[in-house]
Amino acid sequence: MTSSTTSTTVLGKSVQRPDALDKVTGGKHYPVNVTLPGMLHAKLLRSPYPHARITGIDASAAAKLPGVKAVLLPQDVPQRKYCPVYFVPTLAPSMVQDMLIMSDTVRYAGQPVAAVAATTAAIAEQALELIEVDYEELPAVFDADAAMAEGAPQIHEGAENNIAVNPVVAFGDAEAAFEKADHIFEGVYETQRVHTCYMEPRVCVVDSDTGGNLTVHSSMQHLFGLREKLAFVLGMPESKVRVIKPAYIGGGFGGKLDIGYIEPVAALLSLKTGRPVRIEQTRYEDFISTTRNPIRVYLKTGISKDGRFVARYAESTLDCGAHATHGAEVINVHGMFGILLTYPCPDQHWEGKTVYTNNMIGGGYRGYGSPQGAFAVESQIDEICEELGFDPVEFRLKNSYHQGDPHPFNPQAKLDSYRFQDCLTQAAERIGWSSRKAAGSDQGVKKRGIGLGCQPIWVSGCVGFPDIYEHSGAIVKLNRDGTADLSTAAVDLGSGQITTLCMIAAEELGLEADQVRMTYADTDTVPFDAPSHASRVTYSSGNAVKAAAGQARQRLLEVAGGLLEASPDDLEVCEGMVRVKGSPDSQISVVDVVTRAESPFVVMTEEGPQPTNLEEKGTIIGLSSMAPPANPSPATVEFVEVEVDTETGQVKILRVVFAHDLGKLIHPAGAEGQVEGGFQQGMGYALMENLLFDPDSGACLSSDFLDYKMPTAVEMPPKIESIFIESNEPTGPFGAKSLSEPCVTVPAPAIANAIYNAVGVRVRELPITPEKILAGLGKL
Amino acid sequence: MKQLISIEINGEVHELAVAPQDSLLHVLREELGLIGTKKGCDTGGCGCCTVQIDGRAVYSCMTYAMSVQGKPVVTIEGITENGQLDPLQQAFIDAGAVQCGYCTCGTIMAARELLATVPDPDESQIRHAIAGNLCRCTGYQKIVDAIKLAAANSA
């Protein structure tokens, strides 16, 4: 129903990304390139033990090394417990404040215990080797079940059985409903620890002045979150911390959604030395900094004879490692969007446990708990259909929400633009679903199969989440040359936030996309924006940009109205001109209007000096700071065709068809790029990626890309086909809602189900390695 | 410890004092300010640091600066001539192959070796030529499209 979408002139075209030229010629503006005069380089000393008490540190030899300017030890660091997650207030009750910048207790191998700032990174590194730390080793535990067992080492005081949070959500009466179910299915589905693998390392440069004010550059996804967390941990007023917005960063994917150790350590070292301090993480440090938490899901589902969900019970156990960090929120998003809200089911009970272990800490990662849930739910649907003889497409169609239903997460709103059924039927047709063979029936050594995975309900931001920030702001200013400047705190992670927001502003202003420029911003100069996360920027920041541009446009029309002697309501802007609707001759250029608004009182004309009037004076500018009206759900469906070699267990992806209901399609090439990149991440999760740790020492065994395998151009399928189903989301900017995350969530179950269809082997534990397939075939 | 060497980068000869363990990547970024070459891992696993040495695409993080004496080095800064983009740079823009862009310069340098040796590569040759260049944003599809486009435009 493309006809029902809002008609636009700029949106819907794959305009050139404004940052592309700079990036292909060297990319000057990454945070990793920031250098300041007199800058020092710092390095962190990390604990080799997973659980230990520090009984003494001697850094005197390090301090004496020529070139060393400052040493930071646990006793130099404010002992304020915090939660590092950017998108919640630091003391949000739903989160756990269990971290310190440095502490005398070490809870995972790799936790920082000291830092050195020196004139070069090499000297700082050398100095670390001169620091003597005495550790008293403590018993450690690396498995969530073992951590909950009686007698397990206590990792944090007060966390009974090492459980950090333990949410329970129930609808109706699941126990009674299971009694009435005709069929009951149960299974345990496990996912592993993976890293976002942004290519630009986490890096920061922090400078201080004599007044104790900090200026911060960092590769991160949230200016205001960094300001808030840094001010909190250092015990400073927020106004003394200025965070500079990077023009762009080298990827984030949720992995830069929390304050690291590096920013507070660099800040303290800068305050000590009065010099700018830079810290860049090594890839090993990145790997042990933020990951997608592994979750084990026990899932039990009751089905009626006619193939409807009647009851669901689930228990999810999340290993958050040494600190709760994102794990306290990931578990909730996982429970709600990964399990409970996926398909309507009247009676459900779910319990989540986020469990401390002495493993590395977790983090944010696209999908935020839903990939772990979707792997369980979507795999089990396939098992149900196989066993009871239902067609998996028909089964989902029968069990889905419909357009106009109350939104399952925010029931006061409706699923106004929901097109899940269209996603399913159109993608099924494209892949050739009707010719799918029975499981394992393909002949020969290499067998083909088709599988399906869905994410029926997701978010466009965080309206409805009690503790999560969700507001945005923008400033739009018209220039005398007829262009416009847009400034917002929304960070471009690479996924095209600059392009999308400039296009939205241009559309509203009646300009071309390349006439709007994203300009400098920092926390002192622009309104608050929540992070670039939760698939929220197009929808939420987009609404704020549209509002600010709308305000600027209104002022433009008022000034133009005075000059054209027309009411602003009778004017329109297009092709750089303000026109009286219906009288094309009565027009004035945007350039002339803006110039006039900023002119001195008297302007020179061909007829000589002419007075202007005071009412028209002032820069034409619009400002917004607002929460979005809702949190509309997109829907996502993916079909994958695989070929499994029954001799080697190797899986080759042959075809991918992805359908997404996104409201208005703003930048087609950008949207496809999200889907294609999302598939790479989801495929890696399904088949190969695994951050490995030594089960005895807790040491990270995958410390670089040689040990952490992700799909290269060779393993990727030749083509990922995107189908974008447009509709008009009434609360979105020009009808748009979100896109980013579900394309990472759906590949794993789609691939798992395709493998089952090819060879009849059900693997319930990611990654699905050749060994697991061969074992399933009875060949190992 | 440091030793004076002379290396040719983008047609310009530089006299530099380098330590034996200094990588070419380190010298490019830290000594010469050629920051278009990126560090994604420093251990030979990502390809962000790819440059051309004697025409061959090489990881500069795994190359000792001392070892490139007498061998011309080309970095991303050296492929734009008189403001005219290399066909690969233009094709990466046109095909929408740039997202975060952190991998882009390294991948362009790898593809440059390919197109210099195989002017009309097939899909598999392209994919193998950039198999040492990780990208986490694009899924490589539009990168492959860009390399095809550059080959077609240079034909």
Ligand code: FES
């Ligand atoms: S930085 Fe050289 S291969 Fe990664």
Ligand code: FES
């Ligand atoms: S564009 Fe981001 S890593 Fe390739």
